[in-house]
Amino acid sequence: MSSPEQAVPPPAEVMTIASPINLILLSLFVVLVYYQLRPKAPVSLPKGPPPVIFRTFTPTTLLPYNGTDDQPVYLAVRGRVFDVTPGRNFYGPGGPYENFAGRDASRGLACQSFDEEMLTQDLKGPLDDLKDLDGEQLENLQSWEERFSEKYLVVGKLVAEGEEEA
């Protein structure tokens, strides 16, 4: 306890706002107020992947898109090129339809056959015109095409080598 004789009272005895505990509490207060009042930036979402550019393929330029080396898997049906990468398990390497990857699959789908013979061998030649298919096969092809259009994106069109657009 302080006695009147003492000229300077001990500092601990005086009520002061500048004690360490008060300073700590005050700075806590200031930090709280700052976090509450600081301007908040609007929420932003990460940008999606850039859109695929629609392009014109020839059988030769379509060939690399067969799913090997993490390439996307494309296949063509009646001149439309579908990106079937989401169905990689079926259309990609090792899948039951792997022969179609990077190729014109129209004839194979129409004939319900996954064999090598169904593909157009001559990549430089004209596209398969499918003229020799019968009604049932065309119907088959139609239903495949509809399924593809529902599920997959059309990312390009297929033309024969040497055509103007190619």
Next chain:
Amino acid sequence: MDPNTSIVAKLDAFAAELLADWNVYSTLIVCGIAAFVVFSFVTSKDTDIHPFLLARQSTAFPVRQPGESAPYRSLETPHGFPLRSGLNVKDPGAPRWTSGRKGDLRDIWKAAVRGSMEEDGKVSGKQGKIYTVLGRKAIEHSLDQVTQDFNVIGTRLQSAKVNTVAICLTDSVELLAAIFAGAFYGIKTIMIPHNLEAEALSTLLQKSGAEALIGEAGALDLSLVAKSNEQLSQVIWVAKLGSRHMDWNDVPEDVKGTLEVGVWHELVEEKKDLAGLEVPSWDPSSPASSITTVWPSKSSAGEFVEYQSENIVSGIAGLLYSLPRPQRYSPSDVVLSIDSLSRSYPLCQIMAALFSNASVAVNSVAGENVDFALATVGVSPTVIIASSRTMSEYHSQFMQPHSGPVSKFARWVQVRSLDGGYMPSHGLLNQVANAGPTSELSLDKLRLLCISHRVDADPDVQLDSEQLADLRILTGARIVYALTGPGVAGAVSQTNVFDYRRFPGPNHFGAPLSSVEVVLKGVPDGAEHEEGEIAVSGPSVICGKTTLAGRIRIRNDNTFELRH
């Protein structure tokens, strides 16, 4: 002693030393902290909309053509689904599960006359009203009166074998009636801005080939117009209240015999018993007539843009559904347009309001450049439709001089809540901040401000997000800000009503309406943001597709930013 206990012991000693200094100030500070935490907890509010919905406001198709951007669409109509093409009108007696018709203007009037509908489909029959605002007073009209008017005028025009009628009126109940007369009696309607020179008007009439003209009595020189328009056979004058005692039936000497002149209120008075109050019935499969508006251009008096009925209903539906359900027009709304109805955005908004059984107010001074404060006296609207020029001028007139410390503080508090994602409440602070400019306005009930900007309008009148925030605070209303273009009924895009975010520079124009799809042309490859000319397609676009004279850039949140 092992080192652990020594550290603990040291800490203990330190804490004891700290706490030994505890005094009344410490208690005060702790109380302050507690009060602040409780206060911010109590006053914190949920955002009006989930922030993620504002972070990506439209969807881009994952495939694009070379040189173009990806097609952008509203979140309401994703890619692969049809764009919104109509009002989904369900006829009484139609099976419940069938999808409704697209509808046309006749369905809109029918819905307005039928009265409001309850949630369960029962008709409660409460009709909206139509007000004409003349200066400080508003005249109330019942819908039946309008039905009667357009029956009389429509029958007269039909019996005179008129195919095309030009309407050159200030915004008024007669203008609305004339539009519906065209819709119900199969007459093509051409809306000509009312403030044109006689020469310009005459040229426009000539180009349009209109056989009938509905104009303001005394506002234009008939002999001059008639001289160069030989196809003109019918003229109907609309006389203002103050000048009805005069005889307007006078025909200039040189066109006597070929031209028939009538006066609106006299015709209605004469024929009203014959025409009746019934809304004429029609075959829903018959096409409704088109509406042509004039899009102003710098070089000439303007070019005609002919909207087919399908374009208009699609534009109306696009605007109607772009608002979330609680924000849509309801029978308790009074929708005031201070932008001219001869422009497609205000026209579609007013039609949307009529379709929703809201009351509608039209102002005779309405136009692209009006005094906001003066134009809004007379009625107490809940929704105002205005142009960006009007609002930008209002802002520079009233907001900028208003920057005392008190209103600055109040603005800061309210902007904070806008940034927090919710509208500031109409509290005492609001009153303090707004004392002055609002005192003369009757905007207490205002809840929504619809602002449209022409794609080719002066870039100076484009509003920035600070101005929009000011307007939100001042009027206490939410804002939608739309981009319009010639050939697109309604609007191309419109901001989300809950989007209060602020960014530097002119404000963006939100996401496309559900009635259009937007592609940018001439996009350079490899740019960080897609930017190009605006190509709009969809059911609300004339001929399905058009390119606008303007460039936009896609922002990170998939909204459109107009570039110059």
